[in-house]
Amino acid sequence: QSVLTQSPSVSGTPGQTVSISCSGSSSNIGSNSVYWYQQFPGTAPKLLIYKDSQRPSGVPDRFSASKSGTSASLVISGLRSEDEAAYYCATWDDSLSGRGVFGGGTNLIVL
Amino acid sequence: QVQLQQWGAGLLKPSETLSLTCGVSGGSLRGWYWSWLRQSPGKGLEWIGEISRDGSTNYSPSLRSRVVMSLDTYNNQFSLKMRSVTATDTATYFCARGGRNSGDHCYWFYWGQGTLVTVSS
Numbered sequence: 001q002s003v004l005t006q007s008p009s010v011s012g013t014p015g016q017t018v019s020i021s022c023s024g025s026s027s028n029i030g031s032n033s034v035y036w037y038q039q040f041p042g043t044a045p046k047l048l049i050y051k052d053s054q055r056p057s058g059v060p061d062r063f064s065a066s067k068s069g070t071s072a073s074l075v076i077s078g079l080r081s082e083d084e085a086a087y088y089c090a091t092w093d094d095s096l097s098g099r100g101v102f103g104g105g106t107n108l109i110v111l
Numbered sequence: 112q113v114q115l116q117q118w119g120a121g122l123l124k125p126s127e128t129l130s131l132t133c134g135v136s137g138g139s140l141r142g143w144y145w146s147w148l149r150q151s152p153g154k155g156l157e158w159i160g161e162i163s164r165d166g167s168t169n170y171s172p173s174l175r176s177r178v179v180m181s182l183d184t185y186n187n188q189f190s191l192k193m194r195s196v197t198a199t200d201t202a203t204y205f206c207a208r209g210g211r212n213s214g215d216h217c218y219w220f221y222w223g224q225g226t227l228v229t230v231s232s
Binding site for chain 2: 002032033035037039043044045046047050051056088090091092096097098099100101102103104105
């Protein structure tokens with residue numbers, strides 16, 4: 001059981017806009033920055049978004065994110081087939097002496 | 112360009128100790144948080160713990176009793192040891208570099224390639 005809650009899967013067609021949500025609590029999302037990771041099978045995750053809404057250099061601006069209260073969301077616009085991957089939200093949780101916590105991951109299917 | 116290269120035994124028997132090392136090239140250990148994470152087959156990501164630039168550690172509460180992380184600044188590498196492994200510890204283990212500041216624990220921009228560790232009798 002993951003500390004952060006994500007829908008298991010989401011789907012869309014090329015060109016569409018999809019949103020992936022991440023729900024937490026006051027001890028994690030509510031008080032710390034949210035990070036988003038993209039992972040393809042058999043590879044290490046890739047940092048997609050940091051500090052709630054910032055994109056590292058090289059990440060297309062089709063990827064955007066926001067946070068409100070104890071929830072966060074990742075939005076992918078202009079969906080492409082190569083976006084098909086698993087997406088994870090992550091943040092720090094201040095309980096239990098502090099720990100990193102993840103959502104269970106959302107598999108994005110491009111139809 | 113920072114690169115992380117990890118190595119260690121990939122097949123363990125129950126009760127043995129998992130030992131992984133992550134070598135860092137293109138940058139120093141100093142000034143950063145260094146983390147270990149894992150992913151069970153077909154499952155999501157799990158944070159194991161981190162070691163900071165001054166050597167202080169922070170471990171997942173569920174693994175704290177079995178895990179030790181250490182820094183080797185001379186060889187620019189850091190290590191993970193997990194004792195008394197069981198089949199439930201079977202996973203791909205990743206090392207990663209966190210951020211510089213206390214608010215950036217989850218800023219894992221650089222990752223190792225991952226090591227599949229299988230625990231089986």
